[in-house]
Amino acid sequence: MWLPVLISQRIDDMHAHGFRLTAEDVYSINQASLKDAVVLFGSGCTGELVSRDGLLFTNHHCGFGQIQRHSSVEHDYLKDGFWAMSRSEELPNPGLTVSFLERMDDVTAAVLRGYEPAMTEAQRDSLVKANGDAIVKQVAAPDKGIQARVEALYYANQYFLFVYKVYRDVRLVGAPPSSIGKFGGDTDNWMWPRHTGDFSIFRVYAGRDNEPADYSPDNVPFTPKRFFSISRAGVKEGDFTFVYGCPGSTQEYVTSDAVRYVGEVSDPEKIALRTLRLDIQKKYMAQDPAVRIQYASKNAGVANAWKKWQGEAKGIARLGTVAAKQAYERRFAEWAKGTRYEGLLDRLAALYAQRNPVYRAYEYFRETVYTVELLSFATDVANALRAAHPVGEMVEEFYKDYYQPIDEETFVAMVEALDRNLSAEFKPAWFCEQLAAYGSAAAWRDALYAQSLFVDRDRVAALTPDDLEQVQADPAVQLGLAFVQFYQSELRPVITETSSALNLAYREYMQAQMEFEPDKAFYPDANLTLRVAYGHVAGYSPADAVYYSPVSTLKGIIEKDNPDIYDYNIPQVLRDIYAEGGHDDQPVCFLATNHTSGGNSGSPVINADGNLVGINFDRVWEGTMSDIVFDPEYCRNISLDIRYLLFVIREVGHADWLFDEMVFAD
Numbered sequence: 001m002w003l004p005v006l007i008s009q010r011i012d013d014m015h016a017h018g019f020r021l022t023a024e025d026v027y028s029i030n031q032a033s034l035k036d037a038v039v040l041f042g043s044g045c046t047g048e049l050v051s052r053d054g055l056l057f058t059n060h061h062c063g064f065g066q067i068q069r070h071s072s073v074e075h076d077y078l079k080d081g082f083w084a085m086s087r088s089e090e091l092p093n094p095g096l097t098v099s100f101l102e103r104m105d106d107v108t109a110a111v112l113r114g115y116e117p118a119m120t121e122a123q124r125d126s127l128v129k130a131n132g133d134a135i136v137k138q139v140a141a142p143d144k145g146i147q148a149r150v151e152a153l154y155y156a157n158q159y160f161l162f163v164y165k166v167y168r169d170v171r172l173v174g175a176p177p178s179s180i181g182k183f184g185g186d187t188d189n190w191m192w193p194r195h196t197g198d199f200s201i202f203r204v205y206a207g208r209d210n211e212p213a214d215y216s217p218d219n220v221p222f223t224p225k226r227f228f229s230i231s232r233a234g235v236k237e238g239d240f241t242f243v244y245g246c247p248g249s250t251q252e253y254v255t256s257d258a259v260r261y262v263g264e265v266s267d268p269e270k271i272a273l274r275t276l277r278l279d280i281q282k283k284y285m286a287q288d289p290a291v292r293i294q295y296a297s298k299n300a301g302v303a304n305a306w307k308k309w310q311g312e313a314k315g316i317a318r319l320g321t322v323a324a325k326q327a328y329e330r331r332f333a334e335w336a337k338g339t340r341y342e343g344l345l346d347r348l349a350a351l352y353a354q355r356n357p358v359y360r361a362y363e364y365f366r367e368t369v370y371t372v373e374l375l376s377f378a379t380d381v382a383n384a385l386r387a388a389h390p391v392g393e394m395v396e397e398f399y400k401d402y403y404q405p406i407d408e409e410t411f412v413a414m415v416e417a418l419d420r421n422l423s424a425e426f427k428p429a430w431f432c433e434q435l436a437a438y439g440s441a442a443a444w445r446d447a448l449y450a451q452s453l454f455v456d457r458d459r460v461a462a463l464t465p466d467d468l469e470q471v472q473a474d475p476a477v478q479l480g481l482a483f484v485q486f487y488q489s490e491l492r493p494v495i496t497e498t499s500s501a502l503n504l505a506y507r508e509y510m511q512a513q514m515e516f517e518p519d520k521a522f523y524p525d526a527n528l529t530l531r532v533a534y535g536h537v538a539g540y541s542p543a544d545a546v547y548y549s550p551v552s553t554l555k556g557i558i559e560k561d562n563p564d565i566y567d568y569n570i571p572q573v574l575r576d577i578y579a580e581g582g583h584d585d586q587p588v589c590f591l592a593t594n595h596t597s598g599g600n601s602g603s604p605v606i607n608a609d610g611n612l613v614g615i616n617f618d619r620v621w622e623g624t625m626s627d628i629v630f631d632p633e634y635c636r637n638i639s640l641d642i643r644y645l646l647f648v649i650r651e652v653g654h655a656d657w658l659f660d661e662m663v664f665a666d
Contacts, residue, residue: 001247001523001531004035005104014534018240018608029103036225038244039098041602046245048604051661054204054222058602059617060181063200066093067175068297081177083653090171092215098204099164101530111159121504139163145212153524155506162529169205169215174655176648177571185567186303190311190621193552194589194638198617199645229665231611235537235590237550242534243594243616245603247526250627256325257352263316267309273367274306276413284406294401308624315625332516341512348505355498361426362491368414369483373407378454378476385468395461408445415441428486452476526597535593540636542622554586577651587641595630596637605639611665614639
């Protein structure tokens with residue numbers, strides 16, 4: 001996950017692995033480069049420009065929220081797909097943005113200007129913030145769509161300025177049916193072989209001056225500085241690949257205590273809680289098509305991390321990551337004797353011992369009571385009324401995708417789990433008293449949903465700030481408030497204090513690791529900023545006597561096809577196409593050794609000549625521990641083969657008109 005601005009430090013190694021472009025081709029501020037064809041899509045995915053008219057590819061799951069919002073029972077774009085047949089049919093998406101990185105600069109010296117070693121950590125933080133704000137103010141121009149932020153790298157040992165141009169008119173152009181775009185569903189999520197056509201197509205629009213503008217029918221397609229040419233030559237094992245995108249978060253340099261908490265405490269408990277929620281949602285979604293549409297995006301959001309955590313915990317255990325970290329720490333401690341780093345690991349261990357029980361309670365709150373939709377919505381409405389904000393849009397957005405029976409059953413399951421698994425010191429006394437008074441979570445549920453005004457859409461829509469006293473007395477608000485107050489008074493002070501101390505200790509530990517291993521090439525942990533990861537197409541062996549080849553095909557889709565299982569019920573058109581013959585070898589997805597993370601969804605996968613060969617969308621289940629430890633034997637990113645995207649556009653969507661604006665390299 002290398003910083004593009006420093007890619008010249010890696011370019012020789014990239015060339016040794018087969019890359020044929022220059023460092024300037026990858027990243028430049030003096031001329032158009034590949035970075036100018038890559039965007040942060042929304043606030044958590046990546047996308048890439050593929051035409052001079054602003055056409056953009058990303059994942060189906062990245063555009064899922066927009067596809068869902070345009071869907072209804074009458075126009076079910078989730079089920080049937082959506083294909084604009086002209087630019088006039090492209091659908092606007094209020095609030096959706098794409099952000100182009102204009103440049104990134106090392107501003108460490110400017111951020112730390114005025115720092116003295118005698119300063120307290122609070123004084124340092126205040127100085128860093130003030131200097132960072134001043135730097136941002138100098139370059140940001142919100143009226144022109146220019147945004148900037150200063151990001152800390154290597155645990156605040158280094159600071160970079162990232163300057164973005166943000167475009168606000170992004171329209172939906174095409175999306176395959178979910179039976180293609182989400183083929184395999186939760187069963188195949190994070191797994192290989194994969195046969196998911198995980199793509200959606202958007203277009204970026206601008207004002208007539210090509211600058212960012214709010215949506216207007218008068219806007220025109222954006223003309224990018226650079227867009228990707230598309231390779232139809234395909235990939236084979238050993239081919240060079242690199243991923244250009246915005247990985248979200250990694251923890252490569254944490255200690256064994258941090259890894260043990262993730263693999264042995266946090267992941268297993270969150271998996272169990274989300275299993276309860278998913279089972280409830282799926283039961284009702286299977287009974288009613290309208291509920292399936294309402295909860296499609298919610299269910300996918302819950303399931304994504306749920307499945308990832310399972311692979312992560314298993315990967316940490318399989319690799320013996322905790323023991324490996326401990327062995328490293330013993331070597332480090334021996335090296336650190338007599339240096340300023342002596343005792344640093346003991347300090348980190350003591351901080352985790354103080355933090356982890358409290359942080360566990362916080363995570364339990366997030367995965368239980370905070371997931372009950374009525375409670376969260378009631379809290380949001382109360383906060384809006386306190387601030388004298390209108391609630392009309394909130395009401396419309398909430399009830400459009402709310403199904404009370406799911407929420408009621410979730411309430412019972414979450415209250416019972418929290419009460420059963422947290423000790424009294426980590427639960428609000430009011431919660432314990434109420435549960436005891438009602439006698440059971442089910443009885444409490446019956447009373448809450450009978451009494452709360454938030455079950456009545458019309459009553460909530462009519463609320464004004466004058467009704468605040470009544471809202472604050474509502475049982476849903478009271479329950480949510482009990483946990484917010486307990487968190488603020490009992491948990492947050494400990495978490496804030498220990499997190500601050502951990503950050504300080506890790507800043508020192510990061511320095512120490514670089515001194516301990518001066519020949520190691522360190523890259524900064526991911527933080528949703530633009531990175532380059534390179535590798536090659538490769539299969540892998542997940543278990544004894546098993547080898548997975550790196551390319552899946554349409555034949556595999558037909559083998560999985562099952563009309564009786566929603567996730568495997570492909571559209572009839574795909575069956576018909578296959579029955580015609582000649583499509584057995586149609587590529588669908590491929591594996592490579594690129595280091596990716598959340599946020600890399602939608603990232604372009606590029607070949608040795610810089611041409612687009614795929615769209616990254618996942619990792620293999622056995623390698624999801626790569627956020628913590630990257631193992632080249634198991635860690636593989638999964639990408640949609642660009643040839644399958646083109647196949648679906650032509651054969652399923654019949655949107656061949658889009659090809660006229662693409663440039664094909666071969």
